[in-house]
Amino acid sequence: MNGALIVNGFLNTDKFRDIYSRLENAFSKREVSLSLYANSELIAPMGEKLPFRDTPDFVLFWDKDVSLAKQIENENIPTFNSSSAIELCDDKAKTTLALHGFPMPKTIIAPKTFPNIGYCDLDFLDDVVSSLGFPIVVKECFGSFGTGVFLANDMDELLKIVREHEREPLLFQELIGESFGRDIRVNVVGGKVCAAMLRESKNGDFRSNITLGGDMKVYIPTKKEADLAISACEKLGLAFGGVDILFGKNGPLICEVNSNAHFKSTYDCTGINLADFIAEHIIKQMLCICHYSLHCHSEA
Ligand SMILES: Nc1ncnc2c1ncn2[C@@H]1O[C@H](COP(=O)(O)OP(=O)(O)O)[C@@H](O)[C@H]1O
Numbered sequence: 001m002n003g004a005l006i007v008n009g010f011l012n013t014d015k016f017r018d019i020y021s022r023l024e025n026a027f028s029k030r031e032v033s034l035s036l037y038a039n040s041e042l043i044a045p046m047g048e049k050l051p052f053r054d055t056p057d058f059v060l061f062w063d064k065d066v067s068l069a070k071q072i073e074n075e076n077i078p079t080f081n082s083s084s085a086i087e088l089c090d091d092k093a094k095t096t097l098a099l100h101g102f103p104m105p106k107t108i109i110a111p112k113t114f115p116n117i118g119y120c121d122l123d124f125l126d127d128v129v130s131s132l133g134f135p136i137v138v139k140e141c142f143g144s145f146g147t148g149v150f151l152a153n154d155m156d157e158l159l160k161i162v163r164e165h166e167r168e169p170l171l172f173q174e175l176i177g178e179s180f181g182r183d184i185r186v187n188v189v190g191g192k193v194c195a196a197m198l199r200e201s202k203n204g205d206f207r208s209n210i211t212l213g214g215d216m217k218v219y220i221p222t223k224k225e226a227d228l229a230i231s232a233c234e235k236l237g238l239a240f241g242g243v244d245i246l247f248g249k250n251g252p253l254i255c256e257v258n259s260n261a262h263f264k265s266t267y268d269c270t271g272i273n274l275a276d277f278i279a280e281h282i283i284k285q286m287l288c289i290c291h292y293s294l295h296c297h298s299e300a
């Protein structure tokens with residue numbers, strides 16, 4: 001069995017390279033080769049085969065290039081995570097809509113505008129404020145590492161944040177005060193929780209992201225938290241995912257779900273290598289697919 005690991009050709013930091021080599025090692029330990037490709041190497045007109053060196057049996061898609069993931073699926077190559085799951089997680093507005101009915105902070109998706117236009121009037125913010133009250137969390141729908149998440153304590157701050165970011169899709173959320181500066185990251189693979197950590201900001205920031213200086217501790221999720229993380233991943237169609245959970249007044253709340261959660265911090269904190277769980281899960285899924293098609297052929 002041979003797989004392809006697809007990564008973004010334009011993200012070349014040590015943090016990303018560490019993840020890729022952990023994934024390659026986890027598969028090679030199990031005698032499955034994983035060939036690395038940048039998305040920028042896989043260029044082909046629609047309907048024509050993508051230029052893989054060897055057609056892979058499966059693809060581990062560690063990127064958010066949803067169009068490329070769909071093109072691969074069109075070639076009937078099993079893809080983990082699937083393009084649709086990645087698409088739902090990449091856009092926080094889509095995640096919120098897909099998780100309709102799940103406990104989440106009260107959320108308002110900003111009205112759509114266009115990058116070359118922005119908002120010519122901001123009257124709608126009065127409705128946002130009267131529904132959510134201050135403080136309000138403003139999020140870029142496509143942000144990560146906490147860098148696109150802001151806090152507005154009053155109308156002046158809200159106007160400033162929205163003016164600075166009006167050319168990209170945004171959403172507004174009530175601040176979950178009980179969770180100020182802390183949340184839990186729960187890693188799920190194949191419908192099971194494999195690792196979790198408590199993340200706490202030590203510099204007064206309301207965001208607990210490790211990249212912003214958050215501290216981390218091993219955490220044993222309650223049954224409610226674990227079940228919430230598992231069912232969110234199931235609903236989004238994720239084979240593996242990193243779920244951020246906030247401490248709400250009345251129980252856990254989904255903050256966001258990551259389809260390509262960086263797991264170096266999880267490893268540093270817990271000693272658990274999620275690459276092993278991911279490799280094992282994909283190999284098992286592939287064996288099921290092979291078994292199923294053998295069974296169908298023998299019955300035909
Ligand atoms: N509604 C909220 N109330 C309280 N804290 C929040 C809220 N939304 C986000 N946070 C904090 O901000 C961090 C980053 O937000 P998140 O939605 O996970 O964005 P990112 O994709 O950038 O990690 C979270 O880990 C959490 O600590």
Ligand SMILES: [Mg+2]
Binds near residue numbers: 146256
């Ligand atoms: Mg997050």
